[in-house]
Ligand code: ADP
C-alpha cells in the first residue's frame with residue numbers, strides 16, 4: 261500500500277523532566293499532532309504506532325501502591341491499558357489537529373495483540389528494565405517471592421525488574437486493519453495500532469492466545485506492522501534528528517541519505533546502542549529486506565521534511 265507507518269517514541273509523547281501530569285501529555289501530543297496532521301495531507305495510508313515505557317511504569321507503580329486494596333493486574337493487561345490511554349490521547353489531539361488543518365481523515369485506536377513464540381530464547385534471559393528502582397532488600401524479597409529477575413544499576417538508584425523482550429512474529433489484528441485500509445474509503449482512517457509493541461501473547465490453540473509477562477520492542481513491532489500492511493515507508497520518530505556514527509563522541513556525524521548496505525555496516529560496527537538506536541536500525545533493515553521501500557529516522561519537527569527527503573536519516 262502506498263503510505264507510511266509512523267512510530268512515535270516515548271519522547272514524542274512525554275517530555276523528560278516534567279511532572280508527568282495528563283495536561284503535560286496533552287500539550288506534548290498537541291505539538292506532535294500538528295506535525296502528523298501536516299503529514300496526513302499526503303495521499304496514501306497513514307498508520308501510527310507508539311511506545312509506552314513511561315506509561316507502563318506509572319501503571320506498575322499505581323498497582324504496587326494500591327495492592328493492599330485492589331488486586332494487581334498482570335503486565336499484559338497494563339500494556340493493553342496503555343494502548344487505550346495513549347490511543348485516546350492521539351485520537352483526541354490528532355482529530356482536532358486534522359480538523360484545524362482541513363484534512364478529512366479520522367483516527368481510530370485498535371487494541372493490538374502481538375504474537376510471540378513461547379520458546380523464544382528471550383524468555384530464559386530477561387533483558388528489558390521496567391518499573392521503578394528497588395533497594396537491595398526489596399530486590400531480594402521480589403526475587404524470592406515473585407520469581408522476578410532484577411538487575412543492579414547503582415548509578416541510577418538501585419535494583420530494577422527485568423522482563424523478557426521476545427521477537428514479535430505476528431500482529432493478530434493486522435488482517436482487520438488491512439481490510440479497513442484496503443476498503444473503498446480506507447485511506448480516510450488513521451489507525452493507531454500496536455502501542456507499546458502490542459500486547460504480548462502466546463498461541464495455545466487455534467484462536468486461543470494467552471498474555472505473557474513480557475515487553476515487545478516497539479521499533480521491531482512497528483516494522484512488523486509496516487510489513488503486514490505492506491506500506492512503502494516506515495518512519496521512526498524519536499528525540500534525535502536521525503542516526504549518527506560516533507554518536508556523542510568526537511567526529512560525530514549524522515547520517516542523511518544512506519543505502520541499506522552502508523547502514524548494515526555501521527550497525528555491525530556497533531555504532532547504534534542496544535536498547536535505543538540499535539532496535540530502530542534493526543527494525544528498518546528488516547523492513548527493507550522484506551520488501552519495504554523507504555526507512556526514515558527523525559524527530560517530530562523534522563518529520564515532514566524527512567518524508568520529502570530533506571532531513572533525517574533516510575534509507576532505501
Ligand atoms: P524512543 O523512545 O524514541 O525509542 P530511545 O531513547 O529508545 O527513544 O532512542 C533514541 C536515543 O538513541 C537517542 O536519544 C540517543 O541518545 C540514542 N542513540 C544511541 N545511539 C545513537 C546513534 N548512533 N545515533 C543517534 N542516537 C543514538
Ligand code: MG
Pocket residue numbers: 269311535536
Ligand atoms: Mg526506545
